Amino acid sequence: MSRSQPPGFTPTGTISTSTDRRRVVFATVVGTTVEWYDFFLYASAAGLVFGQLFFAPAGPGIAQILSFLTVGLSFLFRPLGAFLAGHLGDKYGRRVVLMLTLILMGASTTLIGVLPTYEVIGVAAPALLILLRVLQGISAGGEWGGAVLMAVEHAPKAKRSLFGASPQLGVPLGLLLASGMLALMALIAPGDAFLAWGWRVPFLLSFVLILIGYYVRRKVEESPVFVEIAERKEQTRMPIVQLFRKHALLVIIAAFVFAGNNAVGYMTTGGYIQRYATNPDGPLGLATADVLGAVTLSAVSWFVFTWIGGWLGDRIGRRNTYIIGWIALLVAIIALFPLVNSGSLALLTLGLMLLTVGLGLTYGPQAALYAELFPASIRFSGVSISYAIGAICGGAFAPTIATALVDLTGTTVSVTVYLAIMAVLGLVATLLLRDRSGIPLGPDHEAEQEVSPIRGLSRV
Known part of the structure; x- marks a missing residue:
């Protein structure tokens, strides 16, 4: 059947000009940076x-556990965001979802910046804080799938992993920006001033960042794969139902691929290392600004290795890059707490930067890996829900679990064992998948896409 192609698109479903490709990359990096700045700012x-x-x-002890629990609570609502975004994204397009999630995240974060404390309005303060964190979770659950599909579905086949790394780069950039702003405010308003008002400034800055992100994203065209699906009027009526009817096992395996990375990453992005190292009643008692500076440096390293992971994914395959990354991550997990517990800021920084090698290599190729696992008609639902479930199994309660393990055992060795188990689960899940690098992504190839990527299975 012949049909007209959208202006500016080639029959292979990729943008025809390098200018448009650069615009997509820039927009996904900027948008996800703003989203994750907001999300990590809360965790820190x-x-x-x-x-x-x-x-x-x-x-004091219970208050900190409750505070970390609110970080994890938002993850329970990521699947809701993923379900809503997956349904809307597979029916109405990737672009509209990205605009909605950006606005929701920014509004929630800005409101946290003006939220009265318990001392002022009592129990309503933590209740409102939790509500705003839930809205952040819904936004984060919907954001990632749309951003990675815009990048991967626009990309040339030979550079999908590198293009897909662009929204992934927004995560370390968001951490860098969040930690950097908090570190700056800790210097400008140290001690009681930081507690009184200094922490609020980075939250209020979110309003400006959202306006920038919204402006940039408005300039990006819809994914060419979705344009083709919409032209043919082949949107799936109930994409989530189709996803779980045919691909439930794949969703679970893909979720554990991310869970291993996410649990380890949330030692810093979830605020655990920051609290452990700065707690005045703890074994280290380092200065807040110094520790935030170390986290900021590690975010730079994470950015670099995420880019390298995306680049390697196109050179040696997504699966091989992941395997190297898991090995590097296990080595870094074993080294992390001996370096942190040394009490040296330099060694703490080294430990965090070592961790980012494996984190980057198991995160850079993820967008391409996920996009190539699912058929075009339910791809948004597949990648979003797999990611959301992986976040719950991985990072959602990692800081809370780590805090409880140290309280129970009196040693960080228990945290090392927990993180190593999560990394091994991620490695096993990776080994269960075939490498589908370069598989056609368009709706004309759904029959090929329906062949199971799970090793040992030939069909869904």
Whole structure:
């Protein structure tokens, strides 16, 4: 059947000009950076100030656990965001979802910046904080799938992993920006001033960043794969139903690929290391600004190795890049707490930067890996829901689990064992998948895409 192609698109479903490709890459990096700045800003603040400001009546130890629990609570609502975004993204397009998630995340973060504390409005303060964090979780659950599909579905076949790394780069950039802003405010408003008002400034800055992200994303065209599906009026009526009817096992395996990376990554992005290293009643008691500076440096390293992971994914395949990454991550996990517990800021920084080698190599190729696992008609639902479930199994309660393990055992060795188990689960899940690098992504190839990527299975 012949049909007209959208202006500017080639029959292979990729943008025909390098200018448009650069615009897509820039827009996905900027948008995801703003989204994850907001998300990580909350996690860092949960480790540094929220326990004292919103949960103090529970007592110092319990207050901190409750604060970390609010970080994890938002992950329980990521699947809701993924379900909503997957349904909308597979029926109405990737672009509209990206605009909605950006606005929701920015509004929630800005409101946290003006939220009264427990001392001012009592129990309503933690209740409102939790509500705003839930909205952040819904936004994060919908954001990732749309961003990675815009990047991967626009990309040339030989550079999908590198293009797909562009929204992944927004994660370390978001961490860098969040940690950098908090570190700056800790220097400008140290001690009680940081607790009183300094932490609020980075949250209020989100309003400006959202306007920038919205402007940039408005300039990007819809994914060519979805344009082709829409032209043919072949959108799936109930994409989520189709996903779980045919691909439930694949969703679970893909989720565990991400869970291993996410659990380890949330030692810093979830605020655990920040709290552990700066706690005045803990074994280290390092200065807040110094530790935030170390986290900021590690974010730079994470950015570099995420880009390298995306580049390697096109050279040696997604699966091989992951396997190298898991090995590097296991080595870094074993080294992490001996370096942190040395009490040396330089060694703590080294430990965090070593961790980012494996984190980057198991994150850079993820967008391409996920996009190539699912058929075009349900791809948004597949990648979003797999990612959301992986986040729940991985990073959602990693800081809470780590805090509880140290309280129970009195040693960080228990945290090392926990993180190593999660990394091994990620490695096993990776080994269960075939490498589908370069598989056609368009709707004309759904029969090929329906062949199971799970090793040992020939069909869904």
